[in-house]
Amino acid sequence: MPRIAYVNGAYVPHRHATVHIEDRGYQFADGAYEVVNAFRGRLIDERLHLDRLDRSLGELSIAPPMTRQAMRLIMREVVRRNRMTTGLLYLQVTRGVAPRDHKFPPAIKPALVMTARSIPEFPKEMHDDGVKILTIPDIRWARCDIKSVALLPNILGKQAAAEADAYEAWMVEAGDYITEGSSSNAWIVTADNILVTRPTGNRILAGITRRAIFGMAEELGYTIEERAFTVAEAYAAKEAFMSNSSHFVTPVTQIDDAVIANGKPGNLTLELHERYVRYMEAAIPLQSLEA
Amino acid sequence: MPRIAYVNGAYVPHRHATVHIEDRGYQFADGAYEVVNAFRGRLIDERLHLDRLDRSLGELSIAPPMTRQAMRLIMREVVRRNRMTTGLLYLQVTRGVAPRDHKFPPAIKPALVMTARSIPEFPKEMHDDGVKILTIPDIRWARCDIKSVALLPNILGKQAAAEADAYEAWMVEAGDYITEGSSSNAWIVTADNILVTRPTGNRILAGITRRAIFGMAEELGYTIEERAFTVAEAYAAKEAFMSNSSHFVTPVTQIDDAVIANGKPGNLTLELHERYVRYMEAAIPLQSLEA
Numbered sequence: 001m002p003r004i005a006y007v008n009g010a011y012v013p014h015r016h017a018t019v020h021i022e023d024r025g026y027q028f029a030d031g032a033y034e035v036v037n038a039f040r041g042r043l044i045d046e047r048l049h050l051d052r053l054d055r056s057l058g059e060l061s062i063a064p065p066m067t068r069q070a071m072r073l074i075m076r077e078v079v080r081r082n083r084m085t086t087g088l089l090y091l092q093v094t095r096g097v098a099p100r101d102h103k104f105p106p107a108i109k110p111a112l113v114m115t116a117r118s119i120p121e122f123p124k125e126m127h128d129d130g131v132k133i134l135t136i137p138d139i140r141w142a143r144c145d146i147k148s149v150a151l152l153p154n155i156l157g158k159q160a161a162a163e164a165d166a167y168e169a170w171m172v173e174a175g176d177y178i179t180e181g182s183s184s185n186a187w188i189v190t191a192d193n194i195l196v197t198r199p200t201g202n203r204i205l206a207g208i209t210r211r212a213i214f215g216m217a218e219e220l221g222y223t224i225e226e227r228a229f230t231v232a233e234a235y236a237a238k239e240a241f242m243s244n245s246s247h248f249v250t251p252v253t254q255i256d257d258a259v260i261a262n263g264k265p266g267n268l269t270l271e272l273h274e275r276y277v278r279y280m281e282a283a284i285p286l287q288s289l290e291a
Numbered sequence: 292m293p294r295i296a297y298v299n300g301a302y303v304p305h306r307h308a309t310v311h312i313e314d315r316g317y318q319f320a321d322g323a324y325e326v327v328n329a330f331r332g333r334l335i336d337e338r339l340h341l342d343r344l345d346r347s348l349g350e351l352s353i354a355p356p357m358t359r360q361a362m363r364l365i366m367r368e369v370v371r372r373n374r375m376t377t378g379l380l381y382l383q384v385t386r387g388v389a390p391r392d393h394k395f396p397p398a399i400k401p402a403l404v405m406t407a408r409s410i411p412e413f414p415k416e417m418h419d420d421g422v423k424i425l426t427i428p429d430i431r432w433a434r435c436d437i438k439s440v441a442l443l444p445n446i447l448g449k450q451a452a453a454e455a456d457a458y459e460a461w462m463v464e465a466g467d468y469i470t471e472g473s474s475s476n477a478w479i480v481t482a483d484n485i486l487v488t489r490p491t492g493n494r495i496l497a498g499i500t501r502r503a504i505f506g507m508a509e510e511l512g513y514t515i516e517e518r519a520f521t522v523a524e525a526y527a528a529k530e531a532f533m534s535n536s537s538h539f540v541t542p543v544t545q546i547d548d549a550v551i552a553n554g555k556p557g558n559l560t561l562e563l564h565e566r567y568v569r570y571m572e573a574a575i576p577l578q579s580l581e582a
Contacts, residue, residue, distance in 0.1 A: 100381060152321060
């Protein structure tokens with residue numbers, strides 16, 4: 001079955017899915033996006049993703065391309081046409097098409113693209129063995145709270161990680177403080193079993209999975225400290241993990257040359273991952289959802 | 292006559308000029324660009340622009356999409372098909388099309404888009420009256436030397452300027468130092484007739500017009516100091532101007548609420564502008580150039 005994309009009002013075969021060369025997303029990275037996880041026929045935290053998309057667009061003064069109700073209908077149709085039960089639904093909104101000029105054009109229609117791609121349910125070895133992290137300087141702009149498509153520093157970071165046989169890059173700002181990963185939030189567990197993660201603000205994205213972990217940690221009786229933590233603290237952590245919508249809670253067992261604890265995924269990390277899977281299983285299946 | 296764009300091997304009517312939704316330029320701002328000024332049938336500093344494009348692509352590990360000879364042939368053909376004598380030739384190169392994944396995809400073909408747009412020869416009132424500048428915080432990433440399409444902070448800056456009835460935004464980093472404009476380099480002239488502009492490096496783009504001004508100032512017997520300068524210095528300057536490929540040397544007569552000197556374009560600024568026009572007139576006409 002060919003994949004189907006939604007592009008500005010039409011459902012089109014993926015290979016013919018195009019946007020204009022003067023779409024401002026292409027010339028200026030003038031847009032925002034979301035990746036919503038589909039798990040066994042459920043869209044996970046759909047409302048929170050759409051809330052965050054609204055916020056990103058608001059910060060960029062881009063009008064929503066349509067009502068949320070209409071957006072949710074299209075999301076379901078894209079999932080259905082791609083027969084996706086587990087995978088990733090990608091939504092991108094840009095300011096639209098206009099003759100190239102830096103400042104905002106008057107009254108143009110925002111562009112909306114959606115794609116869906118099935119992926120295997122768990123990258124099992126990632127959760128069995130944990131992943132390696134490379135730390136790199138955080139060279140990004142000052143508004144990392146906006147989930148914009150200006151991802152050039154993020155892809156350079158992810159590539160640097162790949163070239164170092166690491167799975168993810170954690171970005172480090174002045175003072176040796178870790179901000180977040182190139183496409184994930186960063187967490188450590190201290191010797192006292194305190195969960196530590198960077199507070200939200202302009203330096204990191206307010207992760208949706210990050211937020212879910214807050215609720216799960218509370219249920220489990222753990223304390224979360226929202227504070228900046230250093231690379232040295234991470235090296236010495238009892239556990240470390242990363243969180244994002246596509247890979248949930250992923251154990252980190254090595255950071256640069258430092259093996260974390262005994263080099264095995266930590267117990268709390270694995271507990272959070274299991275709990276997150278149950279959290280996803282408890283979501284309302286798509287077919288029983290009114291859009 | 293409809294405008295014609297070059298897109299990945301084909302000359303197409305502008306309105307049908309499209310790229311794939313998974314072009315990494317659209318999803319990740321994973322590409323670089325140049326704007327080459329055409330003036331009375333000449334392409335100005337073509338070689339320098341192509342050198343800079345090569346450098347940007349090199350820094351991003353994107354292979355050149357073709358030989359320079361082939362690129363120059365296409366540039367000429369785009370100019371010819373659009374019957375452009377004075378205007379802007381826009382070139383954009385991205386890493387190419389691949390399933391969305393942050394890290395670089397293996398061996399894909401870079402994408403190349405070119406457009407040409409005729410514009411009036413001089414924005415005369417800009418040079419007669421000068422323009423107003425708004426200073427704003429520089430929130431960009433740490434690699435402003437790369438002319439990437441990740442221009443989101445630049446467009447937000449230009450829009451902030453427009454909303455303040457200013458023509459351009461000058462960006463200010465910690466310590467109150469001006470880096471550059473959202474699409475131009477920033478210059479002041481001190482009471483001692485010293486030209487001051489920010490040194491190249493990671494914080495600014497190495498402007499092609501900026502470079503030409505170095506030669507012209509030398510001919511005129513002026514000294515250029517390459518150093519960071521503050522907003523306060525700019526307010527108190529004898530003259531101020533901005534430089535870029537589309538508007539050459541543009542007098543600045545107001546910065547925020549500060550009127551610069553007597554509020555008229557400065558003599559040195561106007562002299563540099565005149566000289567730059569002669570510099571352009573001395574370029575070899577396109578039709579007599581071997582591609």
